[in-house]
Amino acid sequence: MKKIAVMLGLAFILVIPSILFAGGSKDKQAKKEFTLYTWSEMFPQEILDGFEKETGIRINYVNFDYDETMLTKLETAGGGDYDLVIADDYIIETAVEKGLAQKLDKSKIKNYSGINPIYQKQFYDLRDEYTVPYGAGVQTIVYDPSTVKVKISGYADLWDPSLRNSIGTIENYRVINGMALKVLGKSYNTENIADIQAAGDRLTALAPNIRLIKDDNLQDEIISGEISAAVMYTSQVTMAKIENPNLEVVFPKEGIGFGIMAGFIPSKAPNAEAAYAFLNYIMDAQRGAECFEYLGYYSTWTSSDSYISPEYKDFLTLPAGFNLDMEMIQNISPRADEEHSKIWTAFKTAAGN
């Protein structure tokens, strides 16, 4: 009997707070609501609170895990239910193709002209009709000048024998294979199988220099000194630089791969006006800068660049007069993708991962 009493007691204690919690939320539909659909932690709390205060519109911030889930949900909702979606470039291409996005009325976004043209007219929205870019991942090399003897200015320098067993990379095969393609002067998105194979041979030669291949918290390894050079995600670069400002961030001279996150309004958004109001609110030059500093991705709005504080500036904005070749990583044919997987597996094996 004793055990039963304990268990029942436990069950009741678990129930009570939830009933209390449930009671406190009846004011839900009272005000106008704006449904924002993206990953969590995309905006600083001050911005979300500020928007609600200024406009009286309540933000309903809901999340998805992967871009693909977002697409499935949006399709099920027939392009309705959600007012503003922020997702990755390649999935937006599909969403637009499926008619799930509506054309933006740019007259309603007063800061539209502030967008950096480098991030516009990209493959997912060639005529700039549907999207506003929000944050870009720009492929850079990070290294610690106190332990790296050579000067790194491009991907080719990573092959230097002095870097033996001291480089860390993320697990994104298109990005890492792409380095070798870039060294060979090819496109990230090449469909030429021979080129991809040549890149594979190049990569195998890089393997002795590789210490780690992993996705999560790679920044910790360069801060702790476990590795002295790394190719990692933009948000990781930001975290590493904040912790150790002496790290060098290099735009590889061979050309840069990048990806964009962008917002679009679904075709049957119940409250598109609120989405415009929100875009207007965050695209204010100063607030935009706050957002990008929080997000840790490159500022996609020229208007915000000048407000980004000096400690963040050199790794959240492109330098003035930036003229390196930039190329987005796009979807490729299954045949080419298969070849990419092959050379990636060979590389990982050679690197001992």
Next chain:
Amino acid sequence: MRGAKGRGRKIYIALLLTLMYVPIVLVIVYSFNQSRLSSVWSGFTLSWYRELFRDRAIFEALRNSLVLAVISSFSAAVIGTLGAVGMARLKPPPGKIGKAMEYLSILPIMIPEIILGMVMLAFFSLLGLPLGMLTLILAHTCFCIPYIYLLVKARLAGLDKSFAEAARNLGANEWRAFRDITFPLILPAVVSGILLSFAMSFDDVIISVFVTGPHTNTLPIRIYSQMKTGVTPKTNALCTLVFAATVLLCILSTVAARIRVKTPKKEQSK
């Protein structure tokens, strides 16, 4: 000899407990860390807790998760218990078709979650049900039923049928016999089934993300979708609070049990 053996045991247990609890301790420690990174200790702060309490969306998600877990584990308890009791009473014992039915009813824990999620999404949109708390509860109840069913079934199998029969002989009707005899006997299984289902439902991401609607974010979805921007110590702070709540519940239930035990001494005389 005895001393050496005892020490060996102690070391073993210490090692095991360390392995189990060090990660949790680290999570708690780093919730007070000034740096956003989880590798560098740069000073004590409570600011992540402040951030956490300002984040209304997190608490909405937490509330949704609690409501969902409580309702679906309790509805699963009712359905699962009825099913197990009914199956046990079948006369004659289930034949081939009956066995097949039984396997069918525990299928939800064998199907990969991602498929179950997709299938449910397709089904709900076919029915035209609006996605939200209702669809979440339906889906979660569905995958919680087998846990209750299996536990109760195992408990029933070890139960002497003559208890209930004796009650019937003494003039209790079917319902009375169930209420006074069978149910108290299977209650521990029902309760542990509920707790297990609660845990399963509370941390489910894969199915939830498919069947949730535009107004019901759950806590696991929210935490999981931080992968894009990196997990902040704000999440550590939340984990710490949830952990503290769990420990508190355990202590409370132990205390409650002590109080219960002290009062009726008669029970021991049997």
